[in-house]
Amino acid sequence: MTEPAPALAEPPADALLGRLRARLGTRHVLTEDEDVAPHLREARGLYRGRALAVLRPADTAEVAFAVRACAEARVPVVAQGGNTGLVGGGVPHGGVVLSLARLSRIRDVDPVNATMTVEAGAILADVQAAAEAAGMLFPLSLAAEGSCRIGGNLATNAGGTAVLAYGNARDLVLGLEVVLADGRVWNGLKALRKNNAGYDLKHLFVGSEGTLGIITAAVLKLFPRPASRAVGFVGLASPRAALSLFERLRRAAGPDLTAFEVMPRFGLAIVLRHVPGAQRPLADEHDTYALVEFASPRPEADMAAELEAALAAALEEGLAEDATIGTSEARNAALWRLRESLPEAQTREGGSIKHDVSVPLSKLPEFLDRAVAACCAAMPGLRPCPFGHFGDGNIHFNLSQPEGMDKAAFLAEWTRFNRIVHDVVRDLDGSIAAEHGVGLIKRDELQHYGDPVGLDLMRRLKGALDPHDILNPGKVVALSDDPPPALP
Incomplete structure (x- = not known):
């Protein structure tokens, strides 16, 4: 009697x-190239990766199942919002790729406790809208708020335009x-402002870029909510004048x-030049130039009058050269x-080498003077474009290519300008x-x-929480010598 041929082992x-597929459903395990491709490239187009599949779990239990299955198979998991x-993170x-897009519920809003519980896939603008519907404010605000998701905001400790008054994403979370x-x-998921029952574990995961755990809620x-708001635009002689104006306005307006x-x-x-309708x-x-905002929750406050008075004093003292104040919300x-x-607008000017840096506020003018001079000395015709959140010491020190230079040749200088x-x-x-x-970049x-000691602590944390290097491997700190994806 002939023995049956042994069954071929299923590839891992x-x-x-x-x-x-058996747990998440076939339609939520994407493997077709056209379905996977949007998840392989980051926003700036600097990196393109590769993936076996894109998973779309519906809830925390499915996320946990997917991670456990991948861990047992020693298959890496990269969370995406x-x-x-x-930064290629x-x-x-x-x-x-584990997409959190389906975990999008607003689980709870508690205006009395001034908290809300949301799932990681909730779009930031929807979180803001849910807070507003409850008569409250969730202040995190950034350019991508119509498409970025709160889990990613927390995983990267996002900043944005409201850090000066409310802090980074880390300062806006009570529980995870x-x-x-x-x-x-x-x-x-504790909605407590005081909780000293051991280590504050949430801060391990906020800002960890998905390398230590995957935030699901x-x-x-x-x-x-602000009851009164005013916005001004000010012309200044230099960054040093901007710092002097900031000091005056901080004394005048406080919080x-x-x-x-x-x-x-x-x-x-x-x-x-490039933005339609800009005047x-x-x-x-x-x-x-400085864009200034005053806002207060006090109904009796008149922020427009206070800002006008503060800027008038700055003009009289010579701290500012000119100013205007918005006369309507529009x-x-x-x-x-x-x-x-x-x-x-900067993308329309060709290649841009970008740096997202911070220095102590008192040293910002010195940083700008030194960095601009060093970069311009390294490449004649370079067009520096440093801008950003001056009030909290964060500058996006971007460099636009010289006019007429080849874009690829300019971007090839990124590493040299990093060092400068x-x-x-x-x-x-x-x-x-x-x-x-x-991230990667x-x-x-x-x-x-x-700091060598700090880097050692980071590696020890990564090794303790993710010993098999399953979660977003190669990002932030690397546990192996595998090179990251190359620039395309």
Whole structure:
């Protein structure tokens, strides 16, 4: 009697995908090229990765199952929210992409406790709208708020335009629910402002870029909605004048100074050149511009009058050269649009080498003077465009290519300019990663500039929480020598 031929062993990847399909459903385990492709490239197009599949779990239990299955198969998992990151942190280097888009519920809003509990896939604008519907404010605000998701905001410790008044994402979270590398779920969804029962574990995961655990839900802080708001646009002689103006306005308004954004003459010029409907806010050109916002929850407050008085005093003292104040919400929005449209306008000027850095506020003018001079000396015709959240020490130190230069040739100089800019940041005791994170693009820079003891602690944490390097491997700190995906 002839023995039957032994059954062929199912390839490991096929076995894993079959197990995932059985739990998540076939339509939520994507393997077709056209379905996977949007998840392989980050927002700036600097990196393109590869992935076996894209998983779309419906809830925390399915996230936990997927992570556990992948961990048992030793297949890496890269969590993605809106895929709007700017440092390559969400680009997969093999393994699977775990999309949190279906975990989008607002679980609870508690106006009395001033908290809301949301799932990680909730779009930031929807979180803001849910808070507003309850008569409250969730203040995190950034350009991608219509598509970025709160889990990614927390995983990257996003900053945005309201840090001056409300802090980074880290300051806006009270509790987390997190799936660990072995598939266990840590339930830390406490809506408490005082809780000293052991280590504050949530801060391990906020800002970890999905390398220590996958955030699936969060308890967020809410605040009273502003009852009065005013926006001004100011022309200044220099960044040093901007710092002096900031000091005066902070003394005058205290916590009512909610934003102080700065942009250079070149920045405003390209916005006016490329952004439809943008209008020059002041009659003359100035070296530096500041966008200022006052806001208060007090119904009796008149922020427009207070801002007008403060700017009038600054003009009289020579701290400012010219200023205008929005006379309506539409005008306020138009002034804000001048600042928020700058990154888009810069893309129309060719290649842009970008640095997201911070230094102590008192050292910002020195940083700008030194970094601009060093970069311009390194490449004649370079067009620096430093802008951003001046009031909290964060500058997006972007460099536009010289006119007529080949874009690819310019972008090939990124590493050289990293060294120039980041050396100045180090000299001034700053950070090479202010609000966008480390991801891939700054991983090696962190190794170069980071404190050796701090880097060792990071590796020990990664090794303890993710010993098999399953979660977003190769990002922030690497446990192996595998190279990251190359620039396309």
